[in-house]
Amino acid sequence: MKRVLVLNGPNLNLLGTREPAVYGSTTLADVEQLCRGAGQRLGVEVDCRQSNHEGQLIDWIHEAGVAHRNGQLVGAVFNAGAYTHTSVALHDAIKGAELPVIEVHISNVHAREPFRHHSYLSPAAAGIVVGFGVEGYVLAIEGLLRKGRVG
Numbered sequence: 817m818k819r820v821l822v823l824n825g826p827n828l829n830l831l832g833t834r835e836p837a838v839y840g841s842t843t844l845a846d847v848e849q850l851c852r853g854a855g856q857r858l859g860v861e862v863d864c865r866q867s868n869h870e871g872q873l874i875d876w877i878h879e880a881g882v883a884h885r886n887g888q889l890v891g892a893v894f895n896a897g898a899y900t901h902t903s904v905a906l907h908d909a910i911k912g913a914e915l916p917v918i919e920v921h922i923s924n925v926h927a928r929e930p931f932r933h934h935s936y937l938s939p940a941a942a943g944i945v946v947g948f949g950v951e952g953y954v955l956a957i958e959g960l961l962r963k964g965r966v967g
């Protein structure tokens with residue numbers, strides 16, 4: 817069975833208690849359950865990981881690039897949190913690994929502070945899902961699989 821990687825970056829381990837007015841009350845464990853459920857429905861295994869460390873995220877993207885090249889992994893759904901707005905290194909990792917990535921944001925970053933309007937990841941991403949709450953992860957998994965099918 818093919819695999820999809822769901823990657824969450826810094827502070828997303830705090831989902832559920834972190835600024836609920838912005839991010840809702842769903843926990844990261846709930847989000848991961850939602851993603852695994854979508855995977856079951858769509859016939860893919862979903863591997864969920866979270867780290868607060870940029871280097872760890874980069875290592876996972878490199879590893880995912882190899883699995884993608886070997887035909888084991890469709891790609892990744894990635895909410896990089898605040899690293900979205902700061903990290904050239906994550907941009908380079910996605911490009912370098914040639915990994916299909918769907919960038920996800922729970923909130924509509926474009927309706928928030930100006931420093932959230934720019935993403936270093938978007939130019940390297942295969943698609944972007946923004947502002948759909950945690951359902952955005954499911955939309956991103958579906959989008960990644962559809963892209964995989966139509967090339």
Ligand code: DQA
Nearest residue numbers: 827895897898921922923932
């Ligand atoms: C976020 C938006 C980012 O600006 C923020 O730093 C996050 C979460 C979102 O999912 O809406 O940590 O990526």
